[in-house]
Each structure stands twice: as C-alpha cells, then as structure tokens.
Amino acid sequence: MTDREAAARAEMVESGRSLFDRGLATGSSGNISVRLEDGTILITPTDISLGALDPDAIAKVDAAGAVIGGPKPSKEAFLHRAIYAARPAAQGIVHLHATHSAAISCMAGLSPDDCLPPLTAYFVMKIGRLPLIPYHRPGDERLTDAIMRIAPDHPAMLLANHGPIVSGASLRHAMNRIEELEETAKLFLLLRGSPTSPLTPDQIDDLDATFGAASQS
Template identity: 65%
Template sequence: MSAAVHTHADENRLREQVVDFGKSLFERGLTAGSSGNLSVRLEDGWLLTPTNASLGRLDPARLSRLDWEGRLQDGDPPSKEAFLHRAMYQQRPGAGAIVHLHSTHSAAVSCMCGLNHDDCIPPLTPYFVMKIGRLPLLPYHRPGDPALGDAIGALAKKHAAVLLANHGPVVSGSSLEAAVYAAEELEETAKLFLMLRDVPVRPLDAQQIAELKTAFSLDI
C-alpha cells in the first residue's frame, strides 16, 4: 500500500507539522543539540530538516525541499544524513515520513555487545511488535558514509525501522505522526530492555506475535 501523496496545498500544513513534532521531541529530551532529523514525503519530492538545525527551533519556511534524486530545490542545505531517508523511501512506498533520532536509550542499546543483529530488541510488549516489528542492527558506519544508505536500503523493504550501531534509530511510518509515535515506542522499549537486562524476561512468543499480526493486519 502506497503512502498518501501530498499536494502542494498540503505542503504548508506538513511544514508546520514538522516544526511542531520537532519541538515536541526536543523539549521531551528525545533529541539534543542539533542531532536528529525528520522528513515527510511530498507529491514530487520530500521535506527534510536542515543541517546543523535544532529540532526545537525549526523554521517552516527554511526546511530543505529535495527531489527524488536528493537535489536541493528550496530552503536551507539538508541534513548530511539525507541519504538515510532517501534509501528508506526508495524501498518503502508506504512510508509517508521518517524520523531519525539519537534518543538516549535507543542509542545506548545500539552500543551494546552481544545483540542479535537480525532482531536486536526482543518483543517485550505488543506495542513494540505493532509499531516496530523486528528491529535489525546495522554495523557501525561513520556519520555521512554513503555506504550506510546502501545498508539501510538492503533492509528497508522488510523492516519499517532499523537501529544504527553506536548511533540511533531510523523509523518510518505512514505519516509523520505515525513515525514519531513508533520512534517513541522504540525508545520506551529500549528503556525497558536496559532496565530488565539483569533479570530473566518473558518476551512475547511466536504464537502471541502471530495473533497480533492477524488481529491488526501487521506487515512485520
């Protein structure tokens, strides 16, 4: 199922939505300084938060507007991690928006040894399964390394979210609201995972996950 295509009449509303969600994420400590970036799909390209911009102080008129080749059409220079978003959009036609954060608990998990690289956070709650599904861990790449875009592209067709080693999560959703909610659920589950790491846990089993897939028509 493809994401809703936004017309130019919707663009101002989407710009304001990026600003509002960015401010909310920043004020609640889910991103710090100029870290993190948000994007939304448009009819003929996409909007992305600019480079070196705090998500807490975005200007809707200065958001980067890019075409599908990644070329800047309008606004300030884009985040240097634009290729992460583009790789995810290319593989996920249902993605209407993408959230990339350096949120504390998710980033902490991304630094741990001994994780399952195919499924790095266990299905501790049904909400994690419903919003994230299986979360692969990508090996470390330096910030701005184009090879990371290829690595994300190889996984994005089957995964709505990925965790970048020693970095943080990249999460897609059908809308910006959905992507933000999923990123928040990932952060809360990462917090639970860290809190429970020294005690036995009982994640959801295969039958319980299958029941969720059926009940909520999940594609995970």
C-alpha cells in the same frame, strides 16, 4: 506552495519541538522528513536543533537528492531517500539519537536480525523485528546499500553506535513508532539482569493476524 506542503512544514516544526522539549532530541541531533505527493522530500536542515525549526527554512530535495529549495539539508538526507525508495508507502521518517535506543546500539552481542526482544504487544505492533545496521560514520553514503537491503521488510532500524531511524505512513505514524521503540529500549535496560517473559512466537503471530504485521505499514 500547496496547502499540503504548508501543513507538512508546520507538522515538522511541531514534531521537532515536541521531541526536543521531551529530551528525545538534544543539541542539533536528529532529523525529520516528509515525502510530498509529487515525490519531493521536505527534510530538516543540517546543524539545526529540532526544537528551533522554521517552517520557511526547511530543505526541499528531489528523489535524487538535488536541493530544490531552502537551506542545506541534513547530511543524513541520503538515509531518508534510501528508505523512501525502499518503502513506497512511507510518507514520514524520524531519525533520533535518543538516549536509551542509542545506548542499546552501543551494546556488544546484539543479534543483527532482531536486537530488541518483543517485551510488549505495542512494540510488536509498531516495530516488529528491529535489525541492527553495522556502524558507518555519520554521512557515509555507503550505508545506503545496507538500508536498501533491509528497509523493504522493516519500518525501523537501529544504526550501530548511533541511533534509530523509523518510517511510517505519515509523520505522526513514524513519531509514534520511534517513541514506542525508545520506551522499549528503556524497558530493556531497566530489566537487564532480571528474568523476563518476552512474547512467544504464537502471541506475535496472533498480533500480526489481528492488527497486521508492522513490516507492511
């Protein structure tokens, strides 16, 4: 095992424990992955709490999904592989069933192209537009087509009646993004029924020009 792989395994354990301890991942829900330099993918095992990961018991798969080490991977490993294929710069992915963003995913009348308003600059900078992916049962690989179509232009997606899945240039980058998404979902629910002032298109353009569009990272 290379030093890079050992470090990635340790980071996955630390990240999973942090998510679990703060209530962002409950029971055995959610999954985390890291893509290594050779294209292989480390991913959390099936039916394991993110708060109880073992660095020596993390699944390792190739780009086609064949298991090349460790226990059985999450049944949603195909989602991670699809996003890595669609986003060559992505090196880390986090998928959660976090309460507030999962609640948004169950709401009727959401725009499939952008299901959370641009309430804060940091949401725009880290997420950009958030598309809603139609419902598929967990583990349904037909979801791959929707992911492959939408992921190239979006680092974050919300799976209907399920939860968010977010990629980043590193696992830490993906962690920061999904936490910002969850906080924005919380703000959205807190503000329901109150007049709000989302950022304007000009303000969003200014953020993109200054910090770079989230879709490109």
